[in-house]
Amino acid sequence: GAVVSQHPSWVICKSGTSVKIECRSLDFQATTMFWYRQFPKQSLMLMATSNEGSKATYEQGVEKDKFLINHASLTLSTLTVTSAHPEDSSFYICSARDLAGESYEQYFGPGTRLTVT
Amino acid sequence: DQQVKQNSPSLSVQEGRISILNCDYTNSMFDYFLWYKKYPAEGPTFLISISSIKDKNEDGRFTVFLNKSAKHLSLHIVPSQPGDSAVYFCAAKGGTYKYIFGTGTRLKVLA
Numbered sequence: 001g002a003v004v005s006q007h008p009s010w011v012i013c014k015s016g017t018s019v020k021i022e023c024r025s026l027d028f029q030a031t032t033m034f035w036y037r038q039f040p041k042q043s044l045m046l047m048a049t050s051n052e053g054s055k056a057t058y059e060q061g062v063e064k065d066k067f068l069i070n071h072a073s074l075t076l077s078t079l080t081v082t083s084a085h086p087e088d089s090s091f092y093i094c095s096a097r098d099l100a101g102e103s104y105e106q107y108f109g110p111g112t113r114l115t116v117t
Numbered sequence: 118d119q120q121v122k123q124n125s126p127s128l129s130v131q132e133g134r135i136s137i138l139n140c141d142y143t144n145s146m147f148d149y150f151l152w153y154k155k156y157p158a159e160g161p162t163f164l165i166s167i168s169s170i171k172d173k174n175e176d177g178r179f180t181v182f183l184n185k186s187a188k189h190l191s192l193h194i195v196p197s198q199p200g201d202s203a204v205y206f207c208a209a210k211g212g213t214y215k216y217i218f219g220t221g222t223r224l225k226v227l228a
Binding site: 042046109 | 149151153158159160161162163166206210214215216217218219220221
């Protein structure tokens with residue numbers, strides 16, 4: 001149980017285009033999902049907290065107009081990288097917390113590798 | 118300002134011996150800590166956690182120790198196995214369900 005999927009697993013796009021990444025909790029409901037970004041050999045940096053039915057909460061320094069987050073249902077959150085630039089190339093990982101869970105554990109997706117050319 | 122630090126970027130251990138991974142934090146308000154294991158190009162997988170009201174939690178080969186006064190936690194893996202080779206991240210809960218991750222330690226278990 002507690003499986004989180006991400007789609008696509010990797011994507012290459014041209015500079016100036018937009019890319020949407022989906023995060024789904026497959027066997028549980030999640031009112032809260034989290035989006036992280038990881039640069040090579042660095043830590044996972046929290047970008048934003050996605051709340052079902054309300055606006056996402058962005059971390060300091062993260063442009064909300066560039067990284068659009070939508071959490072339309074209890075099992076789906078999407079991250080759209082708008083007007084992508086090469087510096088947006090990174091590994092994006094989502095996580096979700098089980099609504100029925102008693103622990104603070106977050107379940108992570110497998111990640112999406114974005115390369116902007 | 119890195120609130121959660123893992124000062125050893127890498128660690129090599131012989132198979133069968135103990136692996137000790139360390140993590141330091143600065144925020145005394147953190148009340149829950151977790152360890153995750155991560156392979157390249159994959160998402161982290163949960164290993165073990167500990168509440169700040171405890172000083173030790175054990176699960177099979179994995180034990181986490183918490184020293185609140187020193188703001189330090191460690192993960193012990195014994196005996197270490199080649200399959201344990203991965204990057205290990207500690208994380209601290211810094212707000213409602215929000216994690217702050219350390220910088221990671223790459224563990225290599227030598228056969």
